[in-house]
Amino acid sequence: MTTxxxxxxxxxxxxxENSSVDCNMLHFQQNKVNQASLQLLEKMGGQFPVQCxxxxxxxxxxxxxxxxxxxxxxxxxxxxxEILQQIFNIFSKSHIQTAWDRSSIVAFQNGxxxxxxxxxxxxxxxxxxETTYPQNEDFTRLKVKKYFHVVDNFLKEKQYSLCAxxxxxxxxxxxxxxxxxxxxxxxx
Amino acid sequence: xxxxxxxPLSFCQLVYLSILxxxxxxxxxxxxxxxxxxxxxxxxxxxxxxxWEPGINTTMPTxxxxxxxxxxxxxxxxxxxxxxxxxxxxxxxxxxxxxxxxSTYIAMVQRVTEHGELNSSILEFSPYTxxxxxxxxxLTACPACINVTVKLPAAYLKESSLIxxxxxxxxxxxxxxxxxxxxxxxxxxxxxxxxxxxxGSLRSNTNYCVSVAVAASLNRRSIPSALKxxxxxxxxxxxxxxxxxxxxxxxxxxxxIFLLGLYKGGFICLKSKPWPKVLETTNKLHCSVHxxxxxxxxxxxxxxxxxxxxxxxxxxxxxxxxxSENSGExxxxxxLGRVPSSHAKSNTFAHQTIDCTSAESSSQATELLNSxxxxxxxxxxxxxxxxxxxxxxxxxxxxxxxxxxxxxSNSACFNINLNTVxxxxxxxxxxxxxxxISHQKDAIDLQDSSASDALESKFFTNIVDVKKPVCHNIxxxxxxPSVSDESDASDSEYIRR
Numbered sequence: 001m002t003t004x005x006x007x008x009x010x011x012x013x014x015x016x017e018n019s020s021v022d023c024n025m026l027h028f029q030q031n032k033v034n035q036a037s038l039q040l041l042e043k044m045g046g047q048f049p050v051q052c053x054x055x056x057x058x059x060x061x062x063x064x065x066x067x068x069x070x071x072x073x074x075x076x077x078x079x080x081x082e083i084l085q086q087i088f089n090i091f092s093k094s095h096i097q098t099a100w101d102r103s104s105i106v107a108f109q110n111g112x113x114x115x116x117x118x119x120x121x122x123x124x125x126x127x128x129x130e131t132t133y134p135q136n137e138d139f140t141r142l143k144v145k146k147y148f149h150v151v152d153n154f155l156k157e158k159q160y161s162l163c164a165x166x167x168x169x170x171x172x173x174x175x176x177x178x179x180x181x182x183x184x185x186x187x188x
Numbered sequence: 189x190x191x192x193x194x195x196p197l198s199f200c201q202l203v204y205l206s207i208l209x210x211x212x213x214x215x216x217x218x219x220x221x222x223x224x225x226x227x228x229x230x231x232x233x234x235x236x237x238x239x240w241e242p243g244i245n246t247t248m249p250t251x252x253x254x255x256x257x258x259x260x261x262x263x264x265x266x267x268x269x270x271x272x273x274x275x276x277x278x279x280x281x282x283x284x285x286x287x288x289x290x291s292t293y294i295a296m297v298q299r300v301t302e303h304g305e306l307n308s309s310i311l312e313f314s315p316y317t318x319x320x321x322x323x324x325x326x327l328t329a330c331p332a333c334i335n336v337t338v339k340l341p342a343a344y345l346k347e348s349s350l351i352x353x354x355x356x357x358x359x360x361x362x363x364x365x366x367x368x369x370x371x372x373x374x375x376x377x378x379x380x381x382x383x384x385x386x387x388g389s390l391r392s393n394t395n396y397c398v399s400v401a402v403a404a405s406l407n408r409r410s411i412p413s414a415l416k417x418x419x420x421x422x423x424x425x426x427x428x429x430x431x432x433x434x435x436x437x438x439x440x441x442x443x444x445i446f447l448l449g450l451y452k453g454g455f456i457c458l459k460s461k462p463w464p465k466v467l468e469t470t471n472k473l474h475c476s477v478h479x480x481x482x483x484x485x486x487x488x489x490x491x492x493x494x495x496x497x498x499x500x501x502x503x504x505x506x507x508x509x510x511x512s513e514n515s516g517e518x519x520x521x522x523x524l525g526r527v528p529s530s531h532a533k534s535n536t537f538a539h540q541t542i543d544c545t546s547a548e549s550s551s552q553a554t555e556l557l558n559s560x561x562x563x564x565x566x567x568x569x570x571x572x573x574x575x576x577x578x579x580x581x582x583x584x585x586x587x588x589x590x591x592x593x594x595x596x597s598n599s600a601c602f603n604i605n606l607n608t609v610x611x612x613x614x615x616x617x618x619x620x621x622x623x624x625i626s627h628q629k630d631a632i633d634l635q636d637s638s639a640s641d642a643l644e645s646k647f648f649t650n651i652v653d654v655k656k657p658v659c660h661n662i663x664x665x666x667x668x669p670s671v672s673d674e675s676d677a678s679d680s681e682y683i684r685r
Contacts, residue, residue: 170260177316
């Protein structure tokens with residue numbers, strides 16, 4: 001058992017420390033992360049509470065943020081990395097809903113963290129090869145950050161209530177669906 | 189007093205009991221009238237149909253209202269499904285209402301009866317998780333394989349398709365043998381509405397059944413297509429037998445062309461080349477050394493006659509020479525027979541009588557030489573080769589006996605006493621003359637070709653200058669009157685002093 005775990009650690013280290021990340025592997029990992037995260041999001045809470053249906057959430061839909069026209073292939077990966085980072089930040093807050101399944105939350109966080117690190121490594125490699133567009137990259141990051149700032153403010157306003165969290169949870173689920181569509185479209 | 193206490197207690201109990209019974213009775217009525225509605229959503233390719241079960245009591249007329257709400261919208265309020273308001277149907281098509289496929293919708297059915305409205309439980313549903321399929325499958329049989337053509341079903345969304353929503357779909361082709369013994373799953377992905385896949389490595393002349401299912405990475409709900417069966421074609425076709433034969437023929441043709449090219453280029457020789465003509469003489473020379481042909485012998489009688497030695501000139505060579513020395517006189521050569529290669533030189537001039545058995549035949553004739561320079565003018569006859577001339581004219585100044593001259597002038601032959609004829613190398617002394625003469629006698633007597641050959645070999649062993657081989661072909665050449673320069677030179681060598 002120890003040898004097997006040692007092998008697993010070695011493999012993980014190998015993948016994480018590898019500076020030259022294969023694009024196909026990146027997409028494959030991204031797909032896996034999307035699938036797992038979606039399942040965990042559905043698992044951590046139950047059905048949407050009926051009492052929260054009257055709650056109004058006046059913030060811009062995420063789909064408007066990620067309009068594919070503005071994103072080129074290089075910037076798409078930058079946007080995805082930033083989105084994952086922001087989601088991770090939100091779900092790492094101490095005010096996270098205690099009614100939710102703790103193990104699902106932890107697994108969700110771990111998956112996000114792994115993918116973020118992988119994207120960082122790939123991005124550093126791309127920077128060395130000078131295939132990125134720094135100006136567009138900053139703009140993309142800013143747009144994503146702006147959206148999640150609104151989300152953060154919403155949570156603060158609602159004082160991290162259950163209904164607020166449930167609305168945010170539903171919104172994050174949509175995030176993953178749109179991200180998946182974007183990455184698959186740009187891969188072609 | 190006891191009756192008074194019992195009275196109030198019984199009254200309370202009665203009241204309590206009556207209330208209890210009424211509530212008990214009312215409750216079943218309520219449950220019977222308003223049963224909870226169970227909602228089910230059947231979604232296929234973005235066509236969403238909500239259905240529910242009716243209440244137990246169906247005698248009373250009931251109407252249903254379907255309401256829904258989308259979680260993604262900023263305005264969260266119940267919306268009425270337009271086609272399903274006050275409907276007696278037990279199902280409602282919410283395809284148009286669920287237009288945002290990434291969003292989650294909550295549906296509720298309201299039952300309206302005389303007694304009032306009753307809301308059912310809610311149903312949460314995301315159109316993204318709609319069941320995909322079944323795709324349209326067409327099978328084409330080929331030898332030991334099946335060509336599967338798949339067409340994705342149309343999505344019920346406005347101006348959209350499954351590929352537009354999911355970008356990429358994973359499909360699984362399941363190939364089963366008819367007796368369910370084999371099962372081959374093939375997984376692949378597509379980003380096209382219509383695609384085909386060739387399933388190979390199958391057995392020929394076997395019945396196979398194929399089923400195809402499509403799914404997305406984030407939506408694994410799929411409906412597989414119905415099993416379609418086809419029989420694979422046989423592998424052994426006449427066309428397949430011809431191809432290896434044609435290949436073999438083509439290879440043989442290429443090899444043949446290659447070999448022909450080599451032959452034309454001179455790398456391959458099939459037959460030996462003939463010996464060049466230039467080298468033919470070498471062969472014949474070689475022949476002559478080892479196998480000399482016999483010479484025809486012509487019997488010659490030579491009579492000796494002393495003659496003063498005079499300087500005579502060999503007139504045979506040139507007309508100019510003869511003119512210089514023997515003016516106005518001609519000497520014609522008498523060629524009585526074939527002359528051996530060497531020319532002996534005699535210091536005495538002699539008459540010679542030659543009896544030629546046949547004039548035409550190439551008979552051997554001894555050479556008549558006027559070795560003596562002093563008597564050279566008198567008798568000059570040179571027998572050379574195989575020619576026989578008509579006559580020889582002698583110099584009138586010669587001191588030879590006129591009889592001999594007359595004889596000679598009349599006859600075409602010369603009389604030579606070979607006993608007196610000296611043969612030998614001009615540079616050498618005449619010590620061997622006796623032996624030569626004796627040998628010459630033998631030479632005259634003998635008419636056998638073989639003997640003459642032997643003599644020849646004895647005589648002319650010393651002679652190095654072997655110019656004319658004995659072979660027949662070449663001897664014919666020398667029958668020509670024009671004599672080669674070589675022979676002339678050799679003659680002069682021996683004759684002149």
